[in-house]
Amino acid sequence: MEDDPRIQQLISAEITDEGHACICFGSAEDFLDEAGSDRFDLLLLDLMLPGMDGLACLKQLQHQAALRVVIVTAPNYADKKHEALANGAEAYVLKPDLFEQLPQLLQTRSMV
Structure with a gap:
């Protein structure tokens, strides 16, 4: 999930090039x-999204054991990383x- 359309398009193209389906x-x-x-x-999952942020979304997804979540973000905040991993991010x-x-x-x- 990425709110910047340019980055979303690049990620989607790379995923498709790797032979996977992608929904943005x-x-x-x-x-x-x-x-x-x-x-x-x-x-x-990007951390910085309009409306609900990525960490809040991650917390709502914790009950979905089959879904793998990878946080993809620009800032390297140790506290956010720790919180994301503690809340189920892979x-x-x-x-x-x-x-x-x-x-x-x-x-x-x-892929999503």
Whole structure:
């Protein structure tokens, strides 16, 4: 989930190039409306979103054990990283490192 359309397009193109399906959402609320379905395996979740932020969204998703959540964000805040991992995030990836780590994150997974 990424609110910047340019970054969202780049991430989506890379995921598609890696052979995975990608559905993009610009807000946590939009995603949560769809999150009840089991069609998502992996969520790339930005911390800074309009409306509900990424940490609040993550906390609402804790009961969905099958959904892997990876925080993808620009700022490297130790407290936010600790909070995200404590609330069920699988990883905390800085945006400049995302494209290098994306193939590993996508291994045999669908994508949001």
